Every structure is written in C-alpha cells, then in structure tokens.
Amino acid sequence: MQMPESQNLRQQKRGTGAFAWLLGLLMVPFLFIGACFAAPYVLVMRWRQQRREDKLKSLMKSQGRFMGWAEFQRTMWESGGTCIEERFSAKGPVRFWWTQENVYSESPHEIIDWFTMRKGGRFVPFVLWCRERYTRADGGSAIMVETWGVPKKEIYALWAKCRPESQRARWVEVAPPEILPRRAGQ
Numbered sequence: 001m002q003m004p005e006s007q008n009l010r011q012q013k014r015g016t017g018a019f020a021w022l023l024g025l026l027m028v029p030f031l032f033i034g035a036c037f038a039a040p041y042v043l044v045m046r047w048r049q050q051r052r053e054d055k056l057k058s059l060m061k062s063q064g065r066f067m068g069w070a071e072f073q074r075t076m077w078e079s080g081g082t083c084i085e086e087r088f089s090a091k092g093p094v095r096f097w098w099t100q101e102n103v104y105s106e107s108p109h110e111i112i113d114w115f116t117m118r119k120g121g122r123f124v125p126f127v128l129w130c131r132e133r134y135t136r137a138d139g140g141s142a143i144m145v146e147t148w149g150v151p152k153k154e155i156y157a158l159w160a161k162c163r164p165e166s167q168r169a170r171w172v173e174v175a176p177p178e179i180l181p182r183r184a185g186q
Helices: 004-062 069-079 121-135 152-161
Strands: 081-087 094-099 143-145 169-174
Touching: 004 143, 069 081, 069 094, 069 152, 081 121, 081 152, 094 121, 121 169, 152 169
Parallel strands: 081 169
Antiparallel strands: 081 094, 094 143
C-alpha cells in the first residue's frame, strides 16, 4: 500500500521531467546561435595572436635578436646560459628566449613554477624583472628562439636536461605580464 505523500512526489517528478525536457528543447536554438558566434570569434582571436607573434618575430629579426632551433641547441651546449620559456597558457602560445646569463643567480626575486607564478601575488616582481631585463621587445637582452616545426618531444628532451643546479644549461618558465591578474587601480 502506498502512502499518499509518495504518490504526490511521483506526480511532481513526472511534471518536472517534462518541464526539463521542454526547456532543453527550447535551449537548442540558443546553443546553436552561440556556437555560430563562438567559432568565428575563436578563429579571429587565433589569427590576431598569430599576427602579434609574427610581428614580434620580425622585430626580433630586425634587431638581430633571433636564432633557429639548431643554433639554439648548439649554443646551449657550447656556451651554456638559460632558456626562458614564456608561456601564455597551458595550450600556448609559448615563446622561447635564450640568454647567456644564469637567471637563477642573477634574479633578485624568488623563482617559482609557472603555474603558481601566473596567479600573480608575490611573484609579480620576478615576472616584471624578467620582462624588463630579458624578454622586452625594445631593450631586453635575450634572443628569441624559433621553434616552429620543432617537435614538442625534442623541446622537452632538451628541457629535461636543463636543471637550475646545472653549471651550464638552465631552463626557467615565466608567466608573461599580460596574463597576470590585474589589481584594482592599475
């Protein structure tokens, strides 16, 4: 024997299911319209980012601050130095820079992993110092490295060999200032 309360709940659930189904059906056109706007937006944003990267590469070439991957590898093993990996997000874009200096010993600030660094806070001074000293387009001292066409496997094989305690070749990941959270009043 069923209690009247449980029978009432079943009737409410049936009504809710039909309402949810109807609401879902009404949402389909809105989702379709959203997708129609989102896809071109993503394409335009990628195109703009690629144009910015191409302009920066052209500027670095004109300043003599540009080298290919093979030259970079050879220089890392012969002269040492530090590879600065400027990572905008986990999916990219990623810029690679080389400097003859040991960034770990030169830095007046604490260096931490990229994932933590991108959140801002007390690591902002290192990010700004690194940009000012090494990766700034108009006045930095680091040389941009061309990685187009280089397999990620090859890049990370080199990364695995470069450690902060290494005497010759080092690697540091840096969050660019553009992706740091903005504080009020900035």
